[in-house]
Amino acid sequence: xxxxxxxxxxxxxxxxxxxxxxxxxxxxxxxxxxxxxxxxxxxxxxxxxxxxxxxxxxxxxxxxxxxxxxxxxxxxxxxxxxxxxxxxxxxxxxxxxxxxxxxxxxxxxxxxxxxxxxxxxxxxxxxxxxxxxxxxxxxxxxxxxxxxxxxxxxxxxxxxxxxxxxxxxxxxxxxxxxxxxxxxxxxxxxxxxxxxxxxxxxxxxxxxxxxxxxxxxxxxxxxxxxxxxxxxxxxxxxxxxxxxxxxxxxxxxxxxxxxxxxxxxxxxxxxxxxxxxxxxxxxxxxxxxxxxxxxxxxxxxxxxxxxxxxxxxxxxxx
Amino acid sequence: xxxxxxxxxxxxxxxxxxxxxxxxxxxxxxxxxxxxxxxxxxxxxxxxxxxxxxxxxxxxxxxxxxxxxxxxxxxxxxxxxxxxxxxxxxxxxxxxxxxxxxxxxxxxxxxxxxxxxxxxxxxxxxxxxxxxxxxxxxxxxxxxxxxxxxxxxxxxxxxxxxxxxxxxxxxxxxxxxxxxxxxxxxxxxxxxxxxxxxxxxxxxxxxxxxxxxxxxxxxxxxxxxxxxxxxxxxxxxxxxxxxxxxxxxx
Numbered sequence: 001x002x003x004x005x006x007x008x009x010x011x012x013x014x015x016x017x018x019x020x021x022x023x024x025x026x027x028x029x030x031x032x033x034x035x036x037x038x039x040x041x042x043x044x045x046x047x048x049x050x051x052x053x054x055x056x057x058x059x060x061x062x063x064x065x066x067x068x069x070x071x072x073x074x075x076x077x078x079x080x081x082x083x084x085x086x087x088x089x090x091x092x093x094x095x096x097x098x099x100x101x102x103x104x105x106x107x108x109x110x111x112x113x114x115x116x117x118x119x120x121x122x123x124x125x126x127x128x129x130x131x132x133x134x135x136x137x138x139x140x141x142x143x144x145x146x147x148x149x150x151x152x153x154x155x156x157x158x159x160x161x162x163x164x165x166x167x168x169x170x171x172x173x174x175x176x177x178x179x180x181x182x183x184x185x186x187x188x189x190x191x192x193x194x195x196x197x198x199x200x201x202x203x204x205x206x207x208x209x210x211x212x213x214x215x216x217x218x219x220x221x222x223x224x225x226x227x228x229x230x231x232x233x234x235x236x237x238x239x240x241x242x243x244x245x246x247x248x249x250x251x252x253x254x255x256x257x258x259x260x261x262x263x264x265x266x267x268x269x270x271x272x273x274x275x276x277x278x279x280x281x282x283x284x285x286x287x288x289x290x291x292x293x294x295x296x297x298x299x300x301x302x303x304x305x306x307x308x309x310x311x312x313x314x315x316x317x318x
Numbered sequence: 319x320x321x322x323x324x325x326x327x328x329x330x331x332x333x334x335x336x337x338x339x340x341x342x343x344x345x346x347x348x349x350x351x352x353x354x355x356x357x358x359x360x361x362x363x364x365x366x367x368x369x370x371x372x373x374x375x376x377x378x379x380x381x382x383x384x385x386x387x388x389x390x391x392x393x394x395x396x397x398x399x400x401x402x403x404x405x406x407x408x409x410x411x412x413x414x415x416x417x418x419x420x421x422x423x424x425x426x427x428x429x430x431x432x433x434x435x436x437x438x439x440x441x442x443x444x445x446x447x448x449x450x451x452x453x454x455x456x457x458x459x460x461x462x463x464x465x466x467x468x469x470x471x472x473x474x475x476x477x478x479x480x481x482x483x484x485x486x487x488x489x490x491x492x493x494x495x496x497x498x499x500x501x502x503x504x505x506x507x508x509x510x511x512x513x514x515x516x517x518x519x520x521x522x523x524x525x526x527x528x529x530x531x532x533x534x535x536x537x538x539x540x541x542x543x544x545x546x547x548x549x550x551x552x553x554x555x556x557x558x559x560x561x562x563x564x565x566x567x568x
Binding site: 002003006010014017096097099100101102105106108314 | 334371373374392393394396397399401403405406407408409410411420421423424425426
């Protein structure tokens with residue numbers, strides 16, 4: 001598509017020279033580095049005189065450091081990066097009158113959205129890849145352990161899922177920048193959605209589970225199982241939940257399901273304990289494929305809405 | 319001089335939330351003409367231009383630019399039209415060269431061709447010295463001249479100029495008007511010029527159209543309009559008189 005390259009090149013230049021990007025990048029890099037350092041030191045201490053377990057390198061990403069693990073950190077604050085990159089994409093141009101200049105050039109309207117999204121995704125990728133590389137390097141230094149081939153693949157998959165996840169939030173922010181005229185409103189709206197999914201969905205899921213518990217006797221295993229099922233179903237509408245579930249499975253080979261409770265018979269239990277080794281990467285991926293598809297799907301939905309709204313908007317009211 | 323019609327509208331109408339902005343507008347502009355598009359603020363001139371560009375869909379009626387329908391073929395139409403909007407819409411943190419390069423690339427120009435054109439265009443409009451300055455630091459007049467440079471880069475056949483003299487001092491107004499006259503004379507551009515500087519419009523336009531409340535109340539060569547409104551035999555007339563006459567009647 002003609003024009004995408006030109007516009008995204010300009011957008012990238014804008015991102016790189018904007019203070020807001022530099023600030024958020026510095027903040028995230030700093031926190032990641034500190035966490036990785038603390039975790040690395042802890043692991044090294046615990047490993048002294050002990051045979052090295054498998055997949056110890058991935059612990060760097062999953063073990064909690066000062067307050068949270070790196071994976072949790074990206075799950076929680078990653079969306080902010082997407083939102084900050086995108087919340088004023090269209091409405092800033094509208095307010096400055098540059099949108100009609102752009103649209104009076106021989107390009108299609110959707111090219112503008114695509115190019116800006118693409119530039120954002122490139123920014124996100126650069127950011128995540130460089131942070132993960134730095135953390136890996138730091139891990140090598142502090143722990144003195146070299147990651148195996150499979151661990152490296154797992155980290156790569158983790159990166160890909162994270163990029164999709166943050167890109168989803170970028171898509172949300174772009175949608176709000178089309179819907180709202182004022183940049184302040186679109187920023188607040190995207191923050192509201194972020195807060196809703198990070199805090200309220202899990203609270204809401206618990207309340208809904210209690211309400212829907214039905215007439216099963218409380219504290220019975222059936223009631224408990226049903227409750228867990230309902231909570232899970234509710235949480236799956238949250239992109240944050242989709243992301244944490246899938247990355248946890250990818251980054252931790254010992255996790256065999258993304259369900260918290262599995263009902264198994266006694267025979268299955270015996271066979272399960274016989275195969276308590278780590279899952280091969282291909283199986284881990286198989287488990288998280290539905291999650292990744294859901295993530296991509298909600299991003300596409302976001303885009304579809306953006307397109308239709310943007311195509312119908314009158315240029316006159318610029 | 320019966321030449322090809324470059325711009326043509328037929329009963330073009332646009333309704334915004336029940337308000338009629340452009341009301342069954344029919345007019346035509348021939349090749350190489352400088353057409354003065356006059357009318358009070360809010361008469362629907364900008365809306366008409368946007369419909370001709372394919373940026374806004376007409377509620378009814380049709381428009382043709384170089385034989386193309388802007389609603390069906392917006393890309394081809396936008397490739398031939400240079401549009402200078404009222405507020406210019408330049409990125410304030412780019413310099414003139416970067417801005418022009420951006421526009422050139424969006425228009426599919428590539429490589430070494432661009433550099434030469436940008437240099438020529440900037441020299442033409444007298445901005446060569448300020449080419450490395452950010453556009454945010456430009457005066458209104460300089461921005462308008464940069465807009466003309468953009469038309470030169472695009473090498474448009476048709477130019478829509480929406481109030482290019484708005485808020486300019488007399489000297490800047492003269493400069494921009496000279497540049498526009500040059501576009502018509504040297505580049506053979508067909509120009510649709512919307513302006514309130516009736517004195518200048520009178521000097522340089524072949525024909526004018528007066529638009530009031532979404533309708534074209536008059537269009538034609540100026541002496542014809544003068545004859546109609548001010549009586550036969552008017553040797554010395556001013557466009558201002560004609561304009562005010564129409565305005566008061568409407």
